[in-house]
Amino acid sequence: MAAPQKKTRSTAQKALIRSALETETRFVSAKQLHRRLEDEGASVGLATVYRQLNALARGGDADTITIAETQLFRACSQTEHHHHLVCERCGTAVEIDPPSEDWMRQVAASNGFEITHHVFEIFGLCADCRAAATD
Amino acid sequence: MAAPQKKTRSTAQKALIRSALETETRFVSAKQLHRRLEDEGASVGLATVYRQLNALARGGDADTITIAETQLFRACSQTEHHHHLVCERCGTAVEIDPPSEDWMRQVAASNGFEITHHVFEIFGLCADCRAAATD
DNA sequence: CCGCTAATGGTAACGTGTTTCATTATTTCT
DNA sequence: AGAAATAATGAAACACGTTACCATTAGCGG
Ligand SMILES: [Mn+2]
Ligand SMILES: [Mn+2]
Ligand SMILES: [Zn+2]
Ligand SMILES: [Zn+2]
Numbered sequence: 001m002a003a004p005q006k007k008t009r010s011t012a013q014k015a016l017i018r019s020a021l022e023t024e025t026r027f028v029s030a031k032q033l034h035r036r037l038e039d040e041g042a043s044v045g046l047a048t049v050y051r052q053l054n055a056l057a058r059g060g061d062a063d064t065i066t067i068a069e070t071q072l073f074r075a076c077s078q079t080e081h082h083h084h085l086v087c088e089r090c091g092t093a094v095e096i097d098p099p100s101e102d103w104m105r106q107v108a109a110s111n112g113f114e115i116t117h118h119v120f121e122i123f124g125l126c127a128d129c130r131a132a133a134t135d
Numbered sequence: 136m137a138a139p140q141k142k143t144r145s146t147a148q149k150a151l152i153r154s155a156l157e158t159e160t161r162f163v164s165a166k167q168l169h170r171r172l173e174d175e176g177a178s179v180g181l182a183t184v185y186r187q188l189n190a191l192a193r194g195g196d197a198d199t200i201t202i203a204e205t206q207l208f209r210a211c212s213q214t215e216h217h218h219h220l221v222c223e224r225c226g227t228a229v230e231i232d233p234p235s236e237d238w239m240r241q242v243a244a245s246n247g248f249e250i251t252h253h254v255f256e257i258f259g260l261c262a263d264c265r266a267a268a269t270d
Numbered sequence: 271c272c273g274c275t276a277a278t279g280g281t282a283a284c285g286t287g288t289t290t291c292a293t294t295a296t297t298t299c300t
Numbered sequence: 301a302g303a304a305a306t307a308a309t310g311a312a313a314c315a316c317g318t319t320a321c322c323a324t325t326a327g328c329g330g
């Protein structure tokens with residue numbers, strides 16, 4: 001039988017957080033998003049920002065990466081598996097394809113492993129940040 | 136002129152930590168290594184374990200990965216750049232080659248990025264852990 | 271409206287990892 | 301072999317991102 005599946009309610013905070021994240025092209029932290037919301041006059045608790053960002057990530061509506069012990073989020077509507085090319089200065093990110101799945105499975109199998117998942121992110125400097133770094 | 140390069144002293148704790156890490160084939164956390172040391176009768180402070188593991192990593196004598204907000208360490212004598220295939224159950228790891236550097240640079244360049252570094256780890260279950268998971 | 275309960279938000283608690291600083295011990299100097 | 305200089309240690313305090321708690325608010329079906 002189907003799981004009880006508790007029903008979710010639509011709240012103002014949920015909508016605010018979602019739309020704030022969607023207008024952001026960079027990976028942002030919960031704290032950053034929280035500050036931005038209160039700068040815009042909205043009053044949303046930090047705990048709620050964490051909750052909603054995690055919910056979005058769980059539901060596949062946001063990607064997350066961790067940089068310097070801090071989890072960053074970015075809205076994502078893409079359904080296929082992908083990774084990111086991230087500017088380590090400003091957080092701007094571009095979606096990229098994963099390395100060959102066949103190659104990974106091959107490497108794993110030859111060592112007796114069965115793959116469960118993988119992490120892969122390329123970090124660098126975007127054109128803008130490189131230009132800005134010209135002393 | 137050459138950097139002042141402060142001189143390092145050899146201590147019992149440093150040797151203990153280094154050799155304990157070297158006998159370990161799995162990725163281990165500072166806490167795990169600390170517990171193991173005190174189980175063996177050695178009395179070493181946790182802060183010292185952190186310090187020495189970080190020093191080993193900085194010096195290239197240890198690899199580190201982060202899993203579930205915890206930093207794990209493993210001795211490594213390899214000098215070339217590499218990655219790991221890690222059993223997410225027992226921590227056993229195998230060193231693997233990186234994906235094509237040319238391909239990564241190509242992807243980055245076509246988006247105006249200049250690569251600084253990348254993270255890549257494959258997680259899975261090793262043969263032993265798969266066998267043990269047979270209900 | 272009413273009642274049920276999901277959701278919120280302030281705060282306390284948590285876990286990992288770093289910093290501080292008094293104490294210990296290794297190296298160097300005489 | 302002392303003695304002086306100072307790197308290293310260790311216990312506890314701290315930093316900080318994230319989660320848990322729980323009393324209060326508010327969405328939604330009736
Ligand atoms: Mn994405
Ligand atoms: Mn290695
Ligand atoms: Zn940038
Ligand atoms: Zn295993």
